[in-house]
Amino acid sequence: MKAVSGRAGRFLVGLAPYAWLVLFFLIPFLIVFKISLSEARMGIPPYMPLVEWADGAVAQWHISLAGYGALFSDDLYALAYLSSLRLAAIATIGCLLLGYPAAYAIARSPGHVRQPLLMLVALPFWTSFLIRVYAWIGILKNEGLLNMALQALGIIDEPLQILETDWAVSIGMIYSYLPFMILPLYATLEKMDLSLLEAAADLGCKPFKAFLAVTLPLSMPGIIAGSMLVFIPAVGEFVIPDLLGGPDTLMIGKVLWAEFFDNRDWPAASAVAVAMLVVLVVPIMAFQHFETKRAEREG
């Protein structure tokens, strides 16, 4: 009797997150998918119903692939996707280059300073994301802190145009997503058996070579996890390109916004959203594939 109720309890606990995902992720997605197949029109809502009913029977189907057609006919979308992937890749590489040494230093620091250092990594989350991105405008603008400092030091004569360029977007994304890179990297580096490095040294391997031959391959799971955590949200990022980017900054999040709220073409906007999901599902599946393979390898 007890075992049965225990199993039922486990089932319910397992069910809750699925129920949450179905309610707040799957259903909205199906709505968006439905809109992407509708015909656009002027009115409220700005799309036709998929099905017209009359006397309890289907009177007429209104299915249109125009939204998807737009994705291919207008190269704006393809360019926006590519530009998003490019900027997300830059952000990921930037986070990796900055985050790996940081995670390494934290993982190898003495035990009593590790927790404070990790706290510092997570500290930015205590302030609103939006405010932090706004703050970067103050730093990067032509008469901002950075340009003033560089001019005062005599490094440059004229202010650098950083704000409203892809540079500013990259800086903003690297800044915002850095903790998501550092934390998983720290987790893998921290649990690494340091006697492996002693063994490498003992067998005649110099420290930097030992890093390449032992530490780096063993921290691969952390690199993959951190990169996915940065890359996937960076592709769909809207706030950072909107605030820091310029008119030339092309990112799919911005296009999506413009399609919904400026053009009021909901079917096309929904088609962009569905396509973005597909673009993102591929790296997620690659990640899953890698994870299962790793799990198999480690038994």
Added chain:
Amino acid sequence: MADNAVKRNAPTPWTDGASAPLIHFEGISKRFGDFVAVDHVDLAIYPGEFFSLLGASGCGKTTLLRMLAGFETPTGGRILIDGVDMTGIPPYERPVNMMFQSYALFPHMSVEDNIAFGLKQDGLAKAVIRDKVARSLDLVQMSRFAGRKPHQLSGGQRQRVALARCLAKEPKVVLLDEPLAALDKKLREQTQLELVNIQDRVGITFVMVTHDQGEAMTMSSRIGLMNAGRIEQVGSPVEIYEYPGSRFVADFIGAANMFEGTVKGGGGRLAIACPELAHDLEVAHADPLPAGSAVTVMVRPEKMMISRDKPEAGLNWAEGVVADIAYLGDVSIYHVRLTSGRKVQALQTNLRHTEEQRLTWDDAVHLSWHPANALVLTR
């Protein structure tokens, strides 16, 4: 196989005075803050030895080994290997290879790649590496597992791979940090002799750290017994067991019955007054000591005879009552309470099946031992 037996009459280069030591610790110390881990150790280890550093945890044996490997820097003294001062030489340039307690096999590499790792660092040709890896694998009988990853191996197999990885580079010294601690008892005993045989075959000097005295006794040519950062005594297993130099050594290795007393006199054969016993003890072959010196007389349990009858003249003896019996099958250990109230151990081989002659609880017994089988300790 006859040639697999442990060598009985191995050479003893530490006694002939002509051999140069391979490893020389000269006044080596190591402090961690206020804690003195190793305290002015002087020690010479000779080519071809299987030397064990034995001691309880925290005695400094592992620190000494790690200084030899180059993982710790001595705070005083210096280490010579084959005449070369190792001060300032990093681990990756020392002619030693270590087998770690955790084995420290690279989890992302196959058995083969683990063993080849050290050889690749030397920039050897691929064919040479392949050849040496194959020979090392063959030596530890792991050729069939060359392609496996460490996690696909059992504990005993991992231990063999770790050993093969050490031997592949043919170092001057192999360092073993508790090499058998992770194995279960049966496998451990089997591996002890195998390790000695492999060492004998490759002829490389082994320095092992262990807390297991049985392991040290079985495997070593010599043992360095450590206590609180110092070497208490260095000697062959027989020397350490039969002629311990101090109470600490006598107590650490095996079991020891100790009687406190005062020297009354005698040369070569000492008479010692022992307040615990009603009569004097005699010890043969002892160094002469001035009368009145406070000493300890040590007798190993297996050197004590136990009997209901009074012992013959010329033997040392004590009277008591059997308080406890530990029957171990092959032998029994009798805990005898002396008239003074102190307990003494005597070990007897169970030669017969039958029970009739066997002693039992509360039997009044005589313990006796020959003066030549007792030892006088002054420290």
